[in-house]
Amino acid sequence: MRDLTPDERQELRRELSAVAADWALRLKDSDLDSQRRADHEPNSAERMRTHLARMAAGEQMRTILADLVSASADEAVQHGAGYPELGAAVGASRQAARKRWPNLSISKRRASEWKQPPGGIGWAGDSHL
Known part of the structure; x- marks a missing residue:
């Protein structure tokens, strides 16, 4: 753009x-x-x-x-955009986009894509001191 x-x-x-x-x-x-x-x-x-x-x-x-911009941001997220793309579209940083639209489904989608360690969150493996 x-x-x-x-x-x-x-x-x-x-x-x-x-x-x-x-x-x-x-x-x-x-x-x-x-x-x-x-x-x-x-x-x-x-x-x-x-x-x-x-x-x-x-x-x-x-x-x-402002409502139209927010609705467009939500639609863009549904089609794969992330905070870097949203920020670029409005001339802002990724962090500014995240602050502007904190409730978008990006966080939920990205969290579901994260791979968990073998023992789950907080798992540190075997430690031998």
Whole structure:
């Protein structure tokens, strides 16, 4: 996987900004006063409400995107990815990925793959002093 180019990053930013603005309009109070003010030059209070609505929409988007990233991480694990691959996908270390997604089935899967020593865990064999 590659990082976004600066132009791609700017394009994605514009697209996300448009989505946030659209959802902000949906979230904003749609009373008659707001509709009337939209026909004229918006005043400071209306601009403030618009920006606050964009913030609210953006925060909701952040939560949804975080859920999507976590779901994708879980799917990737089901198809064989480990913490090193998850970390690389988000530009982080294996340890950071493990901290970010501690409850993924990687640990359980890997633990079941470990070979146990002949006497089981804690077996030290014969010791002769």
